[in-house]
Amino acid sequence: MADGEVIYETEALIAEDIDAYLEQHQHKSLLRFITCGSVDDGKSTLIGRLLYDSKMIFEDQLASLEADSKQVGTQGQGIDFALLVDGLAAEREQGITIDVAYRFFATEKRKFIVADTPGHEQYTRNMVTGASTADLAVILVDARKGVLTQTRRHSYLSHLLGIRNIVLAVNKMDLVDYDQAAFDDIVSDYRDFAAGIGIEDFLAVPVSGLKGDNIIAKSSATPWYDGPALLDHLETVGLDFDRRRKQPFRMAVQWVNRPNLDFRGFSGMIASGRIAPGDPVRVLPSGKTSTVERIVTMPALGGGDGDGDLGHAIAGQSVTITLADEIDCSRGDVIAAADAPPEVADQFEATIVWMADEPMLPGRPYAIKIGTNNLRATITDEKYQVNVNTMEKMASKSLELNGIAVCNISTDRPVPFTPYDDNPDLGGFILIDRITNATVGAGMIHFALRRSQNIHWQAVDITREAHAEQKGQKAKLLWFTGLSGSGKSTIANLVEKKLHAMGKHSFLLDGDNVRHGLNRDLGFTDVDRVENIRRVGEVAKLMTDAGLIVLTAFISPFRAERQMVRAMLPESEFVEVFVDTPLEVAEQRDVKGLYRKARAGELKNFTGIDSPYEEPENAEIRVNTVEMTAEEAAEYIVEQLFNGS
Structure with missing residues (x-):
């Protein structure tokens, strides 16, 4: 055989081996897991050791890691594996994890995405972010310290977020001379706690992130431990998708796929179950039924590599489904097995x-x-x-x-x-x-x-438009907002008098008056203020349904609550009237003596003093009571409301 033929055949074999490897790698299962626990329990070090011992660090990364280890003061102590995942400068300076760090690695059996989550209580939300997509949690405990508050916190959160595979990694066993009694005491304490929050089973592993004990392989330093090494367990533990594939079919529609007039499909990731052409399905919340016509992937849609039409699809796959019938289905709807649909509420x-x-x-x-x-x-x-x-x-x-x-x-x-x-x-x-x-x-x-x-909307024959037409007007809600003492109630009262003189049907809801009856049970905390406005908004909506022009005079200090009421009404019916009065002017007026009491500490949660007022950013009408009298302000509002007519 000529040299050229040998080279060609060798290259062909190499290419074949690469293709076989890529094919094998593509079909490996993926495990997402997190490491969590208290501060300085060794989470980052454990992940770094896992990446290092599984040969998932490139030469340039290793050289950089060795150099960084010297810079942070580990000379003579070898590599600082925590630096592989502690990427933020602040983390390296403090020797702690602040943000969630994600790393990908793979072995011959499985692919992994690991999230190193922070241990400080103040970064609990970061831990929740990392746990929200995880199949397994590795909860670390320092062998010298035992089960701590953060151990319990992160275990509770992991269980709360649906993680059912828990590994208790008792770390730093080298610092307690691999003492079995210390390990057993920690496992016993954790088991008592875990049972109380619903964790029925977990694997406890004695490890040393620094030394590598029981991480990649069983360690001779713990002959008394008969369980698997950490990586062995990660490679073989069952995945959540295995459980989901046994559930009824569900797929949330992410996109209505309409590349041309001849094709209409519904794309999304299958959340649970199995589907095949011919299967009956139900679209929710409408409840319309049909059958699956095709399960389509990219080649059938005109591009990309893939499998074409599929004979079936299972949980975890992203597909496009076409239906035999032209029924209404859009983003946010759920396509489900016709005989086992999810609830709608x-x-x-x-x-x-x-x-x-x-x-x-x-x-x-x-x-x-x-x-x-x-x-x-x-x-x-x-x-x-x-x-x-x-x-x-x-x-x-x-x-x-x-x-x-x-x-x-x-x-x-x-x-x-x-x-x-x-x-x-x-x-x-x-x-x-x-x-x-x-x-x-x-x-x-x-x-x-x-x-x-049990509660449903009751259809009525007389519409809100009919009520307003009977009164010869358009329903409106004039929402007066401003500081206490700004003149809201005075101006709103004058506006209603003018509306009454014009023959308009109106009603004024005043903040103080409402608190004598409907809202007499509410105080002035932020929570009570929100509920106060919500109730008033609901009442005002009912009144506009009756065709009335409603006026309300409330401080309503938060933009979110004013926006909440605006969203209750049809577009253009909510008119925000900002009675713009500087705090010092409102305080000078102080007819009721409220500012004086608030300044003296006798009146808590008073807007403008110890509770904020968020000024409107785009009020439909703004009146400045420093520049105009109450009568002038009322006249201006009516002119704006009816365009001068």
């Missing part, structure tokens, strides 16, 4: 983990994302808050950063869901601030509230 009990610096306030509206559904939601009731250090259930009216509470939630329309424990994809949600678009909370649905099935 608009009120739930859920656990919420709060992630924002600003507290959660029941009654305040938030945007909520459940699966591929985007809705508006309100926390209607905070049932209790959980102290994760003691597992105590505490009464509470708000939720601070990193707090956890069980709450009732109401959405603006029914949404298909499954309990989080059954399927996180359709039972988990995030809460978003509607003003800043920042994610402020994460939650897990427990079940639908019974009243969501």
